Amino acid sequence: MHNFSLLHDDLMDGDETRRHRATAWTVFGPAQAILVGDALAxxxxxxxxxxxxxxxxxxxxxxxxxxxxxxxxxxxIDGQAMDVAFEQRDTVTVAECLEMEGGKTAALLAAASALGAVLAGADDRAADSLQRFGEHLGLAFQAVDDLLGIWGATEVTGKPHWGDLRQRKKSLPVAAALAEGGAASRELAEQLADPKGRGEESETELAARALLIEKAGGRAWTQEEARRQHTTALAALDEVPMPDVVREHFVALAEFVVVRER
Structure with missing residues (x-):
């Protein structure tokens, strides 16, 4: 299911690399990428x-x-539809961004966290707690992914450099920066509202935009949000009785999610 979403996502975003390899649609064509995604789902x-x-x-x-x-x-799918729609808007609130990312990323991780328990016959209370663990972990994951989408190196992420900025995605750092309201925030809002050069900005222009986001506090806010979601995820995990060795695996997964950006 995850790979189905990535095949379609790469095509919608026009991304040519994923995990340091050429994306499926660039190799086999858009039609085949759509069909393979449908088959995987x-x-x-x-x-x-x-x-x-x-x-x-x-x-x-x-x-x-x-x-x-x-x-x-x-x-x-709802979250992905919101993500695509946000690219055509000048501003997006932090609340809207969190709702979009809750669907686009957190929903699948929440299901993954609970599916094993459900298949093993766990009661609803345990499954619900595991879902909440995955939901908050998914939001932490996406917050870190948003940071990497702006400041991550291509050789580390396997994605195009400045990809999110080039597409004017309203990710969490951008939404938080726009909400700050200071001089850097206002300049960022003016740039995003200007239709000129959309998708054609130079590396220098994109680097300057990333600096505006950082000056407006978007990077620091998103880093803190990732930590907050990580803490909330572990609190949900504490509600589920399980062997220590199993808990250690869940905790290790959660730790991996939030340290990728470091």
Whole structure:
């Protein structure tokens, strides 16, 4: 399901590299990339349904799992639609940005965190707590990803340099900077509202825009938001009884998410 979303995302954004390799649509064409993405989404559901016949999962729990995954997929698509729409707007509030990222990223991570428990027959209380862990972890992940989308090096991220700025994406650092209201914030808002040169800015111009975002506090705010979401995720995890070794794996995953930017 995750790879399905990435295949479509690369095509919508026009990105030519992913994970240090050429994206599927640039190699096989847009039509094939769309079809493969659709096929992967279908396979995701098939895997869960197979668990009811070959994996020892009850039909009831398999149905719970399919509903969980399909709901997450719908939220992911909603979030992606908002992300695309935001590119055509001059400003986006922090609340709107968090709602978009909750769908685009957090929904799928929330489902991933709870699916194993659901397939194993866990009660709703445990599954809900694990979902909240994944939801907040997903928001932390996206906050860090937004930082990397502006300040991350291509050789580290595997994505185009300045890609988010070139597309004028209203990511968390941008939304937070626009909300600050100072001189740097106002200058940033004027640049984003100017239709001239959209998608054609030079490296120097994009670097200057990144500096404006940092001066307006967008980078620091997003770093703090990633830490806050990480802390909230661990608090949700504490509600679920589990062996120490299992908890250590969850905590290690959460730690990895927030230290990528460092």
């Amino acid at each position: 279908t396979l995701g559901t098939e895997v869960l349904l197979d668990a009811a016949t070959t994996g020892g999962t009850s039909p009831t729990d398999a149905a719970r799992a399919v509903r969980l995954l399909n709901t997450a997929s719908r939220r992911l």
